[in-house]
Amino acid sequence: MIKVLAKDKWQGALYSLVFVIILWYAVSLIFSIPIIPSPFAVFRTIAEIFQTKIEIHVLHSLGRILGGIAVSILLGVPLGFLMGYFERVDKLLSPLVYFTYPVPKLALLPIIMLLFGLGEVSKLIMIVLIIIFQIIITSRDAVKAIPEETFRSLQSLGASKLQMFTEIIVPASLPEVMTATRLALGTAVSILFFTETFGTEYGMGYFIMDSWMRVNYLDMYAGIVILSFMGFCIFTAIDIAEGYICSWR
Amino acid sequence: MIAIKDLTVKYQGKNEETLALDKVNININTGDIYTFIGPSGCGKSTLLYVLSGILKDYTGTVSIDGRDINPKAQRIGLILQNYGLLPWKTVYENTMLGIKIKNDSRVLDEYSSYILKQLGIDALLDRYPKELSGGQQQRVAIARAFILKPDLLLMDEPFSALDAITREEMQELFLNIWKQNSVTTVFITHSVDEALYLGSKIVVFSPSPGRILEVLENPCFKLDNLRFRDEYYAMSTKLRKIVSKG
Numbered sequence: 001m002i003k004v005l006a007k008d009k010w011q012g013a014l015y016s017l018v019f020v021i022i023l024w025y026a027v028s029l030i031f032s033i034p035i036i037p038s039p040f041a042v043f044r045t046i047a048e049i050f051q052t053k054i055e056i057h058v059l060h061s062l063g064r065i066l067g068g069i070a071v072s073i074l075l076g077v078p079l080g081f082l083m084g085y086f087e088r089v090d091k092l093l094s095p096l097v098y099f100t101y102p103v104p105k106l107a108l109l110p111i112i113m114l115l116f117g118l119g120e121v122s123k124l125i126m127i128v129l130i131i132i133f134q135i136i137i138t139s140r141d142a143v144k145a146i147p148e149e150t151f152r153s154l155q156s157l158g159a160s161k162l163q164m165f166t167e168i169i170v171p172a173s174l175p176e177v178m179t180a181t182r183l184a185l186g187t188a189v190s191i192l193f194f195t196e197t198f199g200t201e202y203g204m205g206y207f208i209m210d211s212w213m214r215v216n217y218l219d220m221y222a223g224i225v226i227l228s229f230m231g232f233c234i235f236t237a238i239d240i241a242e243g244y245i246c247s248w249r
Numbered sequence: 250m251i252a253i254k255d256l257t258v259k260y261q262g263k264n265e266e267t268l269a270l271d272k273v274n275i276n277i278n279t280g281d282i283y284t285f286i287g288p289s290g291c292g293k294s295t296l297l298y299v300l301s302g303i304l305k306d307y308t309g310t311v312s313i314d315g316r317d318i319n320p321k322a323q324r325i326g327l328i329l330q331n332y333g334l335l336p337w338k339t340v341y342e343n344t345m346l347g348i349k350i351k352n353d354s355r356v357l358d359e360y361s362s363y364i365l366k367q368l369g370i371d372a373l374l375d376r377y378p379k380e381l382s383g384g385q386q387q388r389v390a391i392a393r394a395f396i397l398k399p400d401l402l403l404m405d406e407p408f409s410a411l412d413a414i415t416r417e418e419m420q421e422l423f424l425n426i427w428k429q430n431s432v433t434t435v436f437i438t439h440s441v442d443e444a445l446y447l448g449s450k451i452v453v454f455s456p457s458p459g460r461i462l463e464v465l466e467n468p469c470f471k472l473d474n475l476r477f478r479d480e481y482y483a484m485s486t487k488l489r490k491i492v493s494k495g
Binding site: 149150152153154155156157158159163167168171172246247248249 | 298301302303319320321322323325326327329331333335336337338339346347350351377378379397403
């Protein structure tokens with residue numbers, strides 16, 4: 001069952017990829033201007049310059065994005081779980097979360113950079129600051145959505161609070177946490193791009209902007225394709241992880 | 250023995266207090282199976298939640314063998330109408346959950362294997378609850394309760410979600426295993442038939458607020474081919490009269 005579904009998904013992804021390439025190719029033929037190169041020229045460029053010019057940027061971006069997601073999960077999920085399970089913690093922190101959630105945190109970038117410098121820490125803080133809210137709120141709501149009855153068997157067995165967490169709260173909320181992570185990923189890639197246009201010489205954001213300044217459109221497109229592919233790979237990895245962790249669904 | 254004295258439970262609603270149980274007094278003998286019958290909403294389940302230590306807000310006294318109810322100290326098996334299985338655990342993990350929480354050895358010993366075999370779920374151990382039928386899920390819940398070797402077994406309309414044929418099968422299967430273990434059992438039901446078939450004593454509840462109307466010795470208990478006998482018919486008529494008078 002799971003295998004069949006996965007196959008369908010792969011076929012779907014392949015069809016859309018082919019469709020996008022055909023569309024791109026058609027547009028490049030119709031306009032035939034340097035700013036829209038043919039996809040095949042771009043793929044050729046990727047093959048030529050990936051190892052020499054792009055690889056280092058990919059590694060930097062990948063590190064930042066995985067770091068940002070990891071920190072957000074490690075901080076956000078436990079916090080969300082505590083808020084979901086303990087009414088008092090929720091009452092204390094919810095107003096804070098709701099008050100700060102709509103603040104456009106990207107606008108805080110100058111302040112963050114002044115406080116933490118132009119380096120990696122600022123970039124990590126930016127990513128975490130923006131995606132952690134989605135993860136906190138989803139984790140909290142996932143715990144709150146667990147039906148009261150689910151806890152009854154364990155209560156009658158005299159289970160401890162810790163056992164409630166390990167036996168019920170964590171496994172019951174994991175699917176939602178995975179979904180939140182997937183959504184956060186899309187946001188994280190956008191923020192990554194933005195933060196990499198400042199104060200760094202490594203990262204896909206830098207590579208794309210730099211190619212643009214140098215009017216090297218083939219390199220620029222190669223960067224965009226690679227960045228998209230990177231996002232797609234992490235997305236798929238989360239999908240596969242979810243399939244394993246939530247196989248009971 | 251379970252001693253319940255002047256047990257009163259009130260639920261705080263939005264505007265008013267609702268009385269769920271009103272001065273319930275009863276002693277439940279060790280090794281006996283008591284069926285509690287009464288109309289829905291009469292507080293039968295409330296009684297069960299008090300006994301299982303889930304509901305702590307009550308007045309009166311409830312003790313098991315002279316000690317207060319404490320799920321950490323006592324071994325209480327709870328079987329609910331919706332089976333109470335954890336969907337992320339396999340059948341094996343679900344059946345072992347009780348002894349895992351109690352920190353016993355988690356290996357499949359002879360007794361556990363015997364129970365699983367008796368309930369016919371020994372071939373399903375790797376499955377998840379969603380891959381089982383309702384009857385199979387309830388077998389898993391029963392296995393979990395018996396593997397725990399409980400001091401007290403609490404059952405809240407465990408078979409009412411099953412179809413008629415599966416229900417009778419499960420009643421028989423349950424009674425078989427119960428006879429080999431004789432755990433003190435409180436069995437909640439709204440079916441006269443089930444109360445007669447499974448209870449050595451039958452407790453009749455009044456409609457809300459729950460009071461005990463009568464405690465009956467059940468002469469039919471442990472008779473073979475019960476459903477085809479005259480005693481069954483006579484007792485059934487008597488019981489129906491008490492319930493409807495309530």
